[in-house]
Amino acid sequence: MAVGGETVSFQAVRETNLGVVLRTVRALAPCSRSAVASATGLNKTTVSSLVADLMARGLVRETGETAQPRVGRPGVLLALDDTSVAAVGLEVNVDYLSVIAVDLLTRELLSEHIPFDARSAGAEACARRVAEALRRTLGRPALQERTVVGIGIAVPGLIDTETGTVTRAPNLDWSGVPLRERVLALLRAAGADDVPVHVDNDANLGALAEYRVGSFARTPDLVYVTGEVGIGAGVLSGGELLRGANGFAGEIGHVSVAPEGPECSCGRGGCLEALAGIEAIVRACVPDLVPAAALSGTDVAELVEATVERASSGDATAVSALETAGTWLGRGLAALVNITNPRRVVLGGYFVPLGPWLLPSCRTAAREGVFAPDTGGCGIELSDLGLSAAARGGAAAMIHALDAGRLPLPTPRTTATS
């Protein structure tokens, strides 16, 4: 070991061990200090000191109950502290912002859906609106007494997660937008405390939300598909996000399923989202209500509602267009299932209210298109996280990063006692 490196090294080891104990308490809670020591291989004195540190930082608490082991002294039980820290997630979509805050157990503290025409607003106005929504959220009573460990922002596009730059988001008409930098600067200018900000693809964060809190939580091989104007997929393989070399994996919306098909927002022809994205669906289902020009963000939600009404009343145009869109979707998903072999594909966003009419043909087309029998054992289901999945995933990603030691731990509020 290099001379002079020992202090740094001690600090690094301690931080790693704090993370190990935090993850162990999450996995075993309620559990005693001795149980943590046995599970981690750390000695009891070290565990006691690390637990005291985590308690001072508001991450672990004593439950007030004791364990009665067969041998040895009774031990006070520990659990994660759900009262002191929070993480925030925010999704930017074509027609809305969605904000969520969660506690250390990823349980919701507050949520807000803000209709917002991000598509017409432009990147700078959108960054301002995002910063304003975050500043207001950070000031809400539910968060005032808590340390916010991080903010995860979801955007429908290709993201450079290292820099938080939106490389390309055709449905927002953004390219090369340094979103993290702008939001941080605006929050600082508004006098907000410095909080780490992470920007990621909406489908990736939606997949994380499904994995942590959705109906199919803990399914390690899971695909989440966004059902917005754009279609994207977040692919979890063995519980880890499949990102690829540059983080662009899962762009299933731009797989060409009908080369002679309609032009896509990306400039190519016959992409899946040009046939089964929400804009394509509402244009086919309620043609008399759709303006000829590009849809504004605010049109989208209203047109989906109108589509649901028509389909519910048995309108032949709407029902048949949904069935066709479901078939295209199933063909696109078949390609993904053939390559990634997931246990579940979870459809999110506006695919959920449209699910009753999309799913039957989607499942049939997927079964026909997947090489392995019975769709490779993969179920295609609807999400129950509504339009907040990606925001929820943004918040969950920050809790996940805290556990994994990729975020600074909150500063101790009191002095550690042992």
Ligand SMILES: [Zn+2]
């Ligand atoms: Zn495309």
